[in-house]
Amino acid sequence: MDLPALEVDVETLVDELQELAKFSACDEPPPAVTRVVFTDVDRQARDYLKQLHRAAGLTVREDAVGNTFARWVGSDANASAVGTGSHTDAIPHAGMYDGTLGVLGGLEAIRSLQRGGFRPQRSIELVMFTSEEPTRFGVGCTGSRLISGAMAPDTLAALEDDAGNSYDQARAAAGFEGEIASAVLEHGHYTAFVELHIEQGPVLEQAGEVIGAVTAIAAPSTVAFEVTGQGGHAGGVLMPDRRDALCAVAEMIAAIEECALQSASPDLVATVGKMEVHPGAVNSIPRRVRFTLDLRDIDGANRDRVLAEILDQTNSIAARRKVEVESTVLNADPPATADARVVQAVRQAAMSLNLPFREMVSRAYHDSLFMARIAPMGMIFIPCRGGVSHRPDEYASPEHMAAGVETLALTLAQLAGGRPACT
Ligand code: GLV
Ligand code: MN
Ligand code: MN
Numbered sequence: 001m002d003l004p005a006l007e008v009d010v011e012t013l014v015d016e017l018q019e020l021a022k023f024s025a026c027d028e029p030p031p032a033v034t035r036v037v038f039t040d041v042d043r044q045a046r047d048y049l050k051q052l053h054r055a056a057g058l059t060v061r062e063d064a065v066g067n068t069f070a071r072w073v074g075s076d077a078n079a080s081a082v083g084t085g086s087h088t089d090a091i092p093h094a095g096m097y098d099g100t101l102g103v104l105g106g107l108e109a110i111r112s113l114q115r116g117g118f119r120p121q122r123s124i125e126l127v128m129f130t131s132e133e134p135t136r137f138g139v140g141c142t143g144s145r146l147i148s149g150a151m152a153p154d155t156l157a158a159l160e161d162d163a164g165n166s167y168d169q170a171r172a173a174a175g176f177e178g179e180i181a182s183a184v185l186e187h188g189h190y191t192a193f194v195e196l197h198i199e200q201g202p203v204l205e206q207a208g209e210v211i212g213a214v215t216a217i218a219a220p221s222t223v224a225f226e227v228t229g230q231g232g233h234a235g236g237v238l239m240p241d242r243r244d245a246l247c248a249v250a251e252m253i254a255a256i257e258e259c260a261l262q263s264a265s266p267d268l269v270a271t272v273g274k275m276e277v278h279p280g281a282v283n284s285i286p287r288r289v290r291f292t293l294d295l296r297d298i299d300g301a302n303r304d305r306v307l308a309e310i311l312d313q314t315n316s317i318a319a320r321r322k323v324e325v326e327s328t329v330l331n332a333d334p335p336a337t338a339d340a341r342v343v344q345a346v347r348q349a350a351m352s353l354n355l356p357f358r359e360m361v362s363r364a365y366h367d368s369l370f371m372a373r374i375a376p377m378g379m380i381f382i383p384c385r386g387g388v389s390h391r392p393d394e395y396a397s398p399e400h401m402a403a404g405v406e407t408l409a410l411t412l413a414q415l416a417g418g419r420p421a422c423t
Helices: 010-021 038-057 099-114 141-146 153-158 167-173 205-209 245-261 302-319 338-354 398-416
Strands: 033-035 059-062 069-073 083-089 090-094 122-128 190-198 212-218 217-226 270-271 275-278 288-297 324-332 359-364 375-382
Touching: 010 038, 010 099, 010 122, 010 398, 033 038, 038 059, 038 069, 038 122, 059 217, 083 099, 083 205, 083 398, 099 190, 122 270, 141 153, 141 302, 153 167, 167 190, 190 338, 190 398, 205 212, 205 359, 212 338, 212 398, 217 245, 217 275, 217 302, 245 270, 245 275, 245 302, 288 302, 302 324, 338 359, 338 375, 375 398
Parallel strands: 083 122, 083 190, 190 375, 212 359
Antiparallel strands: 033 090, 059 069, 069 122, 212 375, 217 288, 217 324, 270 288, 275 288
């Protein structure tokens, strides 16, 4: 099809990203952002977004866990919609572009099509997914897991945060009610789903390219460990008599790093990013340590092999050091493959805009990992400075964001069909 005219207003997009970044509980000012699901700042950010969505003439719906759907109704209102969107929650001390670009950039893509006079045939639905980040409940993508059927409503409801609040209680306290199961979407609700996101890696920037069409998303897993030894007085217990949980964990983390380094796949990555030492006193031997492992690979079978190896090693370290170790696999998801038709639409859009383009894999996970279970899925990446993400100095230039929004808009137009078809 001929592609529609576009007028992307990148200044407004930058202003809105900066405004959104102010809804933060971080102890540093923006661009550092902390926005944890179902907290006050999350609620305020949601209100701000809904106001923007309504100002663009979109019809807003929220489901029982706060996934927010803003629909531009097409001329064929009964046809399955084209979905786009991402998340706006942010890990502690994050930057201001991760996820937010896919939501506010998705909105700007819709507005630019509206300004260009485009009338979609299929509706275009912009989604803000609840809790893509695992910060509060240990598992990421809770909103998209639920609506895609990847996590049972009861399992989701029972997840707990560190303070012992269940997901069910937390969503109710944030004002989201109704049966959690009612949020699950039918296969076919979307004819296609496409997410715009910063790359969160260095590939595009290093190659001097502007658009990446994602062909596959790596398989993530998260494991929670609890190691219990024997506590005691830091002066009173002699070294040969100790069963120090933290010393055992130190060895386990070194073993995890070694397993990842020795893996057959260069794409396998392992991270221990969270730890809690009990009782946490200078002069007390650590009795109990909890830590998390984040393990990923494009090759799901290799990820599972390495996970088994890690569990063997942590068990034998525990046995040798006479401590107990318990491990709980919180999630071990398969990878997702993008749909050829969506990738082709992204390629077509980038080519028509003369943007340097490549196909690539996503090592980070995204809500699209789960949307792929119920819809043909694709993603559009733009470069971020130095490949930096999950840090306050995360940055995407206005030029690259404009290119990403234009590519998204033309991709949505192709997938939705409609008129006028002009260039
Ligand atoms: C998403 O934030 C991820 O950790 O990949
Ligand atoms: Mn993230
Ligand atoms: Mn993200």
